[in-house]
Amino acid sequence: MTLNSLFRNVTAAAALLVSVSASAADDKVVIYNWSEYIPDGVLEEFTEETGIEVEYNTYESNEVMYSKIKIQGATGYDVIVPSSYYISKMSREGLLADIDQSKLTNLKHLDKSLLNKDYDKGNQHSIPYTWGSTGIGINTDDIDKSSISSWKDLWDAKWQNSLLLTDDVREVFQMALAINGHSANTRDAGEIKQAYELLQKLMPNVLTFNSDAPREPYMAGDVSLGMIWNGEVIMAQEEMPEIDYIYPSEGVILWVDSFAIPANAEHKDAAHQFINFMLRPEIAARTVDYIGYATPNKDALELLDEETRNNPTIFPSQAIINRGEFQEDVGDEATALYNDYWEKLKAGM
Amino acid sequence: MTAFFANLNFRKLVITLTVSWLGIFVLLPHLMVVGTSFLTPDSDNFAIWPITLNNYRQVLSETYAGVFWDSLVLSGITTVIALLIGYPFAYLLSRMGKATRAILLFMMVIPFWTNSLIRIYAIKMLLGKKGIFNTVLVGSGIVDKPLQLLYTDFAVIFGLVYILLPFMVLPLMASFDKLDQSLIEAGKDLGANAFNRFRNIILPLTMPGVVAGCLIVFLPAMGMFYVADLLGGAKSLLLGNIIKNQFLVTRDWPFGSAFSVFLIVLMGALLWLYYKANQYVQKKGGMDDQNL
Amino acid sequence: MTRIFNSGLLKWGFIGLVFLYLYLPMAVLVTNSFNKSKYGHKWSGFSLKWYEELWDNDAMMQAFGHSLLIAALAATAATLIGTLMALAIHRYKFPLKNATSSLLFVLMMSPDIVLAITFLIIFIALGIQLGFWSLLIAHITFCLPFVVITVYAQMKSLDPNILEAAQDLGASEARIFRVIILPIMAPAVLAGWLLSFTLSLDDVIISSFVTGPGFEILPIRVFSMVKVGVSPEVNALATVLLVMSLTLVAVTTYLINKGKTLNDSE
16 A cells, blocks of 8 residues: 555545544433443433433542543533532532423422432532432341441451442541541541541451442452442342341431533533433332432332332431431532542551 | 655655654643642642642652552562563573464463453452352362452552563563573583573573563553552552542642652653663673674 | 473473463453353353343444544554654654654653643643544554654664665655655554554553543443443453454464565565
C-alpha cells in the first residue's frame, strides 16, 4: 500500500466516524448509574416501547460520578443517580437541571413521606429511585448469627484481617460516629477526629474494601463478616441463602438514591421519559425483586408477593428506621476533613 | 498526491508535525501539571491562585512517606522475584538452539497479547478461597482449611510479576545473546569452576541486561495501582491510587499535580541511577565496545 | 554439580514451571469459557452459551468494537507520525531536536496515571470534549515513543551511501522517504504498528480518564465486570482475544519473514 492510499483510507475512516458519532439525535438517552442497579430487560423494554436508544454506563461511587459530571461541564450524561447528600451539593453548584414534574405522570405513585425532603425541597432536582441501608453482612454457616449484633462487634480482635468494608468514606465513618453516639452528619471537627481514632483500631481487621459488588467476596468465600448493602444480601441469597443481614444496634446507615438530570444534558426530554417509565409500579416492583432495595413507590408494594413485602432485609421496621440515620451533605469543609482522615486510614496511619 | 508532498517542503512538514504534536500534547500538558502543582485547590474551580508551596509540603508529609515506602517495597520485591525467575530462564533459553529458542520466546510472549485486566481477573479466580490453588491444597491434604491468598500482598506481587515477567526476560535475552561464548570457554580452559565462571564472567557481562530488565519492571510496577486494587483488596494506598483519588475523588488537583511531579522526578532519579550504573558496569568490565 | 545443573531434567523442569505459572490462569479462563457451570469450580459439561451471551451482550460488543477501532486508528496514525518523527530525528537537523528526543523519552517513562492527568488537563484547557477524539489523540500520543524507538533502531542500519546517491541524483526528500527508506523499514514499521495496537487495546488507566460517556471501550467495561465478580462472559472474551492476538502475531511474523526473504534475495 502506498503512503497516498493509506492516507486516503485513514481520512475516509475518520470522516465516517465523525459522522457516526455526531449523529446522536434526540432518540437516545445516556444513563449513568450505579453498577447493577437496574433489573435485566428493563432497558430493552424501554427502548422497545419508546424507540429511544439507551446508552448505559456505570460508576461505583458518588465521588467519581460527581467528578466526571464536573469535568465534563454537566453534559454528556442525561440521567444520573446520586445519593441524597450529593443531590444537595450538586444542586447548590448548579449542576442539576430542573425537573419538569408535569412530564412525570407516574409521580403520583410515590410515597409522599419520601418526597419534599430537606436535601431537595419540592423535588426540583431529583426523584427518589430506591432507598436502602448499609449494615452488617454475615455468612451464617461460618459465624453464629446470634454472636453479632452491633458495629462494635466488628472491632473484636478475632476478626483480624477478615472484614469487608464498603469503600465509602461517609459510610465507614458513620459506623464509628454511631458507636460514639454522634450524628452521622456531624461537622464537628472533634467528633470526626474521635471517629477517626476509633477507626484506626479497626483497620487491622480489614481484609478488603469493596463498593463495586460487596456481595462478591462473601460469595467467593473470602469474607464472612463485614459491612454490606442490604440489596446485595438479597442478591447473594439467591445462590447462597446462608448470607444474612444484621441491623446493628447502634443504628443502621440509611440512604436514598434519586434520579437527577445534569444541567446541560443533551436529551432532557428522553431523560424525563425514562424516569417516568421507571416510576411505573410494575417496574418499581421488579426493581425490588431484582436488586433487593426498597422502593419509594407505594403502589408497587401491592404488586410484590407477601414474602418480599415482609422481608425485613428489604423493608426494615419503623423502629429500625428511627434508630438509623439518613446521610446528608456536610458542607465542603467537613467533607474535606473526612476525606483527609480517610486517606490517612488507607495509608495505614 | 505525490506532487503535493514534493512541493510542500517535505522536510519542513515532517519537522513541524513532530515538534507541534509533541509540543501540544506532551510538553504543554506536563508544564500545566507543574504549574497546577503550585496553585491552590478550590472545590468549584479545580485550581486557583494564589501560588503556594503547600502542596509540596503535603507530599513530603508523614502520611505519604508511608505510601512511598510501601510502593517502593512492593515494586522492589516484584523486581527481585522477576529477576530470580527471569535470569535463569533467559540463561537457559539463550543456550538452546535457534529454533527452540524462538518458539519458547514466542510462547512466553503470547499471554502478553491478552488484555492485562483479563489476566488479573484470571489470577483472582485462581487465588480465591474456592479457586484452583486452594482446591488442590485442601484436596491433597497439605492444608486443612483454604488459605487466604487473595487480598494479600502475595496476590499483588503474584499479579505484578505475572504481567511484568516478559519485560524482565527480553532485555536479559538480548544481553545473553551478546555474550561471547568463547570467553566462557576460555574461563573453563583456565580452570575456573562453574560458580566462578558465573560470578566473574557471565554475571558482569550480563549486568546491563539485568539493570535494564529491573528498570523496565520496577518503573511500571510503581504505577500499576489497579493490580493492587483488584488483587490486594484496595487496602493500601499506592502512589498511583493517591494521584487518581486526588483527581477523581477528593478533587484536590494542585496536590495531585504536585504528587505527579514528584513521581516523575523520582522516576528520573532512578533512570539517572541506571545511566550511572550502566557506565560503571561498562568501565569495570573493560568492554568499551559493548554497546548495550 | 555442573552435571546436575546442566541436566535436562532440572532445565526443562524449571522452564516447565515458569510456563505453568504463565499459562495456568489463561488455561483456566479458556477452559471455563466452555464450562456450562457459571462458577468454574467444577466441570459441568461443554457449552458454548457464554460465547452466545457475549455475542448478545450489546454493551460489551459495542465496547469491543470501539476498542478495536481506536486501536486500529491509533496504531495507524501513531505509526505514520512516529515513522516521520524517527525520520526527522535520524536524518534532519533542527533546533529543537534534543528537546524532541527528551520529550519522547519523558512520554515513554511517565507512569500511566501521570500521563492520564496531563491529557485530562490539556483536553479541558483546549476545550476538547471527552470522547472519541480525546481518546484517539491520547492513544496516538502514548504509542508514539514505541514506534519511534522501533523504527529508529532499524533506521540506523540504513546504508547512508544509497541515500546520498539518491540525493545526488536529484530525488526530493519525499521521494527518498517513499521509495527507499520506507520499503526497507517495512518490518520495523509493521512491528511498530503491532506494538501500538497491543498497547492501545490494553490501556486501562489513561482511557478511563480521557474517555467520555459516548464512547465506552473494552478495558473499562471489563474492569466493571471484573470488579463485580464472576463473569463467564469475560472468559469467553479472553479466549476470543487470545485467538485474535495469536492470529495477528502469526500473520505479522509471516509478513515480516516474507519481507525479509524478499530483501535478502535482492
